[in-house]
Amino acid sequence: MTTSSPWIWRRADWPAESLVHDAELAAPDLAEAYRIHGVLEGKAMAIGLGSTSQVALDALSDEVLATAAIEGERLSLDAVRSSVMRRLGLATSGPINRNVDGLVEVISDATTAIDTPLDEDRLCRWQSALFPGGTSGIHRIAVGRYRGHADPMQIVSGQPGCEVVHYEAPPSKDVPAQMKRFLTWFADTSPAQATALPARGKPIDGFARAAIAHLWFESIHPFEDGNGRIGRAIVDMAMAQHLRQPVRLYSLSRQFLTSRAAYYDALNHAQRGETDVTAWVRWFARQITAACHAASQVIDQAIEKRRFWEKQEGSGLHERQRKVLQRLLDDGDGGFSGGLNAEKYMKMTGISKATATRDLTEMVMGGQLWSHGVGKAVRYYISVPGWAHGVGMETSPIGPDAEVGSVVADEERETKQSERNVRAAVEAGGYTVSEKSGGQDRQYIGPIVAVSTLHVAQHIGRRQVVIHDTRLLDRVPAMGDRLDMKFKDGHGTVLDMDSADKDLGR
Template structure:
């Protein structure tokens, strides 16, 4: 064992003490993550959000788009959306994309079949689904099996001759043994395990378990490609096993994408750890909190939309007026840049200027919209309590 190496997997106490964390130091961050999630779950329950609700569809689509974007891959939104809808049994005429379908299947399998054991076969099927053509870009890769190349598995950056090695994973010959230990730990620490493992004599917190599982898997880096996406799916699975929430309400990958540089830095620091992974668990918990905050804002907007439409019951509105109002609501407070005027209304609905002016005046009179300015500067904004649209009066 080369103890001079900086990598955590070379430590003599790997993985036992090397993947331990201080429950006392992480308590406040974990508690805040659960508190924020509780608020999110409560709002979702109040709205009666199901697995096919718009919020749930957006959260799953965001997870797919973001986990790919973290790896530098931009997926087509329409293909992602249609794939998500098909996976949830909803009708769609959107495009098919085998790679997108594979990623959607992996994420959905990880968070729905949470009581199905995580084993080598399942992980290899996940990785196969990510690369249906057996290639990553134009390069052929090992698909459906652990890596077996003799060259070091390294994460590098920089120009040839000036490369910087950010991380080096265990050699391929050790991957099977390393993964066997990881999968045994994942099974033994599952909330459904008959005698769950503990860390330093205390039960492993569910969110901390997700953080450790993600770090451990990324440290082994068992596949030739796809490790990041699979590692995040494993973290999602661990969270789902703990929370037992059938509806996806937030996207952790969206938050990790927003903090991408910090995400890689936190992983790299944890993989060089000389003590334990307390700092990594704290960082992971804070990202979960931030992801729930973002989802709470989305649900708050959904609640505002519902309240808005409830107030319109009994008021006669043409379908084109409803369409425009919904667009303004979807864009949020100040989201419709520059406000709405008669010309924009004409383009959105295809009506004449006289009809546009009449429709807008009627919606102001009925309270759905409010006007600001006069003459050519007159703009209209959807009338939602608390929305300022960036106007200071």
């Protein structure tokens, strides 16, 4: 062991028992995470969320989709939802995918069988479930056992000949001993163990334990493939052991995906640093806060939907009207781009214009919708208290240019909402906005760390991002793409764009 190596596991003080953190320094971030989680839990209790509620189904599905997407793997939403429903014992006729089923089983096992010991056999069964065919892509890998190859286990990016080594894990021969130490610590620090043996000392904070467990496991990187997904399942298990929550309310993997570059940066920094991992614990706590904020907004929408339908009891709405109203509710405040009009209503329901006009008029008179504009420019919005849909209540212009003016206003509102969304994602990832591109000729190099409908945010170093309007670009990048972006005369050219699945292969 030496302290001159960049990797944490080569340090002389690499843990004989555990990684450590300064509880006092981490306390403010942890306290805020607990506060927001408490708010989220209170909202869930208020509406009686159950394990088969739509919110719970969506949260588990989101976790599955996101933990795979972090690795650059895009799963079918239909296959994921179908697998989740079967896992929960619900009827479904959706598609079956063995790889999806395996990932759902891993996450479900981690969050339900929380009192079953986490040992080598269980981890190896998790890894086998992720690769039911014994291959990763077209390559055969060691499945159901720790890696045993003699080559260094490295995380790299870049083109052949220009690779960048982001991390090198302990050699395969050391993995069994390293994992035995980790699993002993995980068992000894579990809430159940701390309760059974209170004399062992002050128990570690549950959120901090989840953070340390993830970093420690990822630093060992015991398998040939699947370490990231299994490491996040260990986080799920540690959080479930601590919170004893029967219903999943949030998705940490979704938050990690939203801030994927920051997630990798924080891990890499911790794996090159001291065995005091306070900075990592604080960053992790902030991600819990952000994930709970996002979940809280979802529950707010569920509460609003419930209140809306409670008010409609006995209203005599036709089924097609209910279908469209539900779509508007699901899209949220301002989410139905451009508002609803008769033409859109006709396409959604397959009825005549006369019937569409009559339906819309009835819903305005019944208080389910309110209208804005006149003539061909009239738009309809669902009537939910506090939802303005970005529309001013002033009278729309009248005359031949009225419809054009309404379309322009709708585009402006959509643009502003898109920019607000990407700024919120940036802030949740711990970045600050340096500027919006297009104002002057410049070159930007770095990964995309946040996206919205019309904007992307590119990390340009020092936790600074620049926001691009995608309508100014010659092609639209995706989350995780690493770009060389050149702006000239207000328009951007995307050069040397690597696909998202070429990002760090964690």
